[in-house]
C-alpha cells in the first residue's frame with residue numbers, strides 16, 4: 410500500500426505525464442564525446458554543451474588526477490573556513506587573466522554564481538531588469554533577492570529602455586529614509602541564449618544602461634571559449650567587456666569541467682567574497698574540479714583552443730538551413746529545431762534515437778509551453794561523417810509538418 414505522501418506525488422507525476430512533460434534520467438556509460446553509450450547502444454551525440462570537446466580531453470583529466478593525488482578528494486569546508494585550496498586560488502587567478510579583468514571568483518556551479526552575485530548586489534529596494542529568456546538560475550535569483558522586477562521582451566531594446574525609464578523614475582523618487590544606500594538598477598542578460606542560440610545586442614545594451622545609470626550583468630555560459638580574439642566571449646567580440654560590471658560564465662560548458670564564475674573589478678570580487686551566500690555557505694568544489702577547470706581555461710587560451718574554436722565554426726554552416734526554418738542568423742553552436750507540441754518533440758527525439766542520433770527534446774518549463782524543440786548542439790570534435798549522418802537522419806523526419 411502506498412502511503413498518502415507517495416500517493417499524492419504519484420498523482421502529481423501523472424499530471425506531468427499527461428501534459429507530455431515527464432522527464433526521466435537516461436544512464437550514460439561513456440565520457441562525453443561525439444559518441445555516447447546509452448542502454449548498450451552507441452549514439453551520435455548532438456546534445457552536449459561540451460562545444461570544444463574538452464570534457465574528455467587528456468590535459469583536463471590529467472590535471473584532475475594530479476589534483477586528487479596532491480590535495481585529496483574533498484575540500485573539507487567552505488573557502489572562507491579552510492577550503493580555499495591552491496587549485497581554487499589558481500583557478501580564480503587564471504580566470505581573471507583569461508578574461509582580462511582585475512579579479513575573478515569561482516563558484517561550485519553557474520547556478521550558484523548567479524544566485525550568489527544577484528543576491529549580494531540587490532535587495533528589496535533595488536530594481537532588476539531581465540531579458541524574457543534568461544536562464545532559470547537568474548529568474549530564481551530575482552525571486553530570492555526580492556528586488557522590484559521587470560522583464561523586457563527578448564532582445565527588445567525599446568522595451569529595455571521602457572523598463573530602464575520605469576526604474577529611473579523610481580530610483581530618483583523620494584526616499585523612505587530607512588535605506589542607507591542609493592537604490593540600484595541591474596540589467597541581466599545572456600550573451601548567447603541557451604535554448605535559441607541567438608545573440609544579445611550587447612553594444613546597444615551597454616549604451617542604454619550607461620545612459621540610465623544602471624549596472625549590467627552578462628551571462629556568457631554559451632559564449633565563453635567560443636567568441637572574441639582571446640575566446641573570452643561575445644562581450645570581447647563586440648568590444649564592450651570593460652563596460653560590463655558583472656561578467657558571469659560557467660566552467661562546465663566549452664571549458665569542459667564544472668563550476669561557475671564571476672569576473673570583474675577587485676572591489677566586486679571582494680564584495681562577493683563577503684556577501685555571496687552561495688559562496689560563503691557552501692563547501693568548496695572538490696580540488697579535481699578546480700584543477701580541471703584551470704586546465705580547460707589554459708587549453709582555450711592556447712593555440713590548440715583557437716584551432717578547436719575554428720573547427721567548431723567550420724562545422725556549423727555544414728547544416729543546411731532547410732533543416733531548421735528558424736535557423737538564426739547569429740553564429741552559434743546551438744541550433745534549435747522548433748517543433749511546438751511537447752509530444753511531437755518527444756516523438757521526433759525518439760525517432761532520431763532509433764536512427765542512432767541523440768538530440769534531446771526540450772520542453773516546458775525549460776522553454777515556454779507550445780515551444781518544444783529539439784536542441785541540437787555541435788562540437789568541434791564532430792567529424793564530417795558525423796555531420797552527414799546527422800543530416801541524413803534529420804531529412805528522414807519531416808519537421809515542418
Ligand SMILES: *Cc1c(COP(=O)(O)O)cnc(C)c1O
Nearest residue numbers: 518519520544603630659661668
Ligand atoms: C548552464 C547555465 C547556467 C548554470 O550553470 P551550471 O554550471 O550548469 O550550474 C547558467 N546560465 C546559463 C545561461 C546556462 O546555460
